[in-house]
Amino acid sequence: MIGNWALDLAVFFLASVLLSSVGLGGGAFYVPLLLALGYTFPQAASTSLFLIAVTGLSAFSQFRRARLVDWRLAVVMEAFTDLGAFVGGYTGGNFAPHYLQIAFGFFLVLASVFIFNMQGQNRSRPVERKGFGWWRRDFSGFSYSLFIPAVIPLTFAIGYLSGALGVAGGLLKIPMMVLWFAVPVKVAVATSSLMVGLTGVLGFGGHLLGGEINWPLCLGVGLVVLVGGQLGSRGSIQLPERKVKQLLAFVLLVVAVWMIAKSLTL
Numbered sequence: 001m002i003g004n005w006a007l008d009l010a011v012f013f014l015a016s017v018l019l020s021s022v023g024l025g026g027g028a029f030y031v032p033l034l035l036a037l038g039y040t041f042p043q044a045a046s047t048s049l050f051l052i053a054v055t056g057l058s059a060f061s062q063f064r065r066a067r068l069v070d071w072r073l074a075v076v077m078e079a080f081t082d083l084g085a086f087v088g089g090y091t092g093g094n095f096a097p098h099y100l101q102i103a104f105g106f107f108l109v110l111a112s113v114f115i116f117n118m119q120g121q122n123r124s125r126p127v128e129r130k131g132f133g134w135w136r137r138d139f140s141g142f143s144y145s146l147f148i149p150a151v152i153p154l155t156f157a158i159g160y161l162s163g164a165l166g167v168a169g170g171l172l173k174i175p176m177m178v179l180w181f182a183v184p185v186k187v188a189v190a191t192s193s194l195m196v197g198l199t200g201v202l203g204f205g206g207h208l209l210g211g212e213i214n215w216p217l218c219l220g221v222g223l224v225v226l227v228g229g230q231l232g233s234r235g236s237i238q239l240p241e242r243k244v245k246q247l248l249a250f251v252l253l254v255v256a257v258w259m260i261a262k263s264l265t266l
Contacts, residue, residue, distance in 0.1 A: 009220075009224050013224045013225065014228070015030070015225075015228070016051075016055045017228040017232040017235075018232060018251060019055065020055050020058065020193065020233050020236075021059075021233065021239075022174070022189055022236065022244065022251050022252075023174055023193045023236075024170045024251065024252075030052070031044050032258070034047055040212065045207065047214055049089065049200045049203040049204040050200065050204050051200075051218075051221060051222060052162075052196055052197070052200030053197050053199075055196075055228065055229040056192075056199075056229070057229075058226050058227075059193040062234050063189075063193050063237065064190075064194075066237045067140065068190035069191050069193075070139045070140075070183075070187055073137060073191055076135070077146075077155050077173065078155070078194070080159065081159035081162070081173070081198075082202040083159060083202075084159025084163065085160070085199045085203040085206070086159075086202045086203065086205060087160055088162060088163025088165070088203060089163035089203040133147050139187065140184075140187065142187065144182045145181060145182075154176065155169075155173070158173055159202075159203075162200075163203035163206050169196060169199045170192040170193075170195070171255065173192055175252070177191075184241065186236075
């Protein structure tokens, strides 16, 4: 890596601990950090997706043991996200990095809107919707419903942005699950860790075919975020639901401010 190796590893480690604790892959930080260290945007995006996969799947292994992962919810939401991530990873190199970074900034603006909505919410709203398009889930003592005709295009769009920009789709999927479909935040965070990991794998797969891969960078930093993902997810499992929600809102707000500030310097 370019610059102070030990400091760079420490920054990536802390980011992976914090972000894995709230079900995020860390792409919102990984991309700008790698750009600041002097790597090209294709290298930053592909490496970020590799790290997202490592962090997400590492955290998922802990959440799975705690039985917080709604597998069926993950399969439904992730199918079209993965398709979008693969397409985004393969076609992302066709866009000028300048425009990709602007799109990255708008991506985080949307996430920040969700943040402020979540901060005013102390608990999930009960959702008892039935009828065409609604899918009710009873999982781990909770009930929530998803409107499938809306979930499909939304998750594909989130996946495309994740693959093209090297970001974690959980930035939008977790608020979407909690705010719109009343999924309990711990279930949303745990399920997101699996979805984020798979999105990272598929997005990285697209970059393998059409992108630029820096394997020493991926493997070196990947080892650090693997350990961070384990520690962050363990801490999240021990926290009360309210604390996890507050931490999620805080982390998303920090990510949003970080990326908005970066986009203003373009």
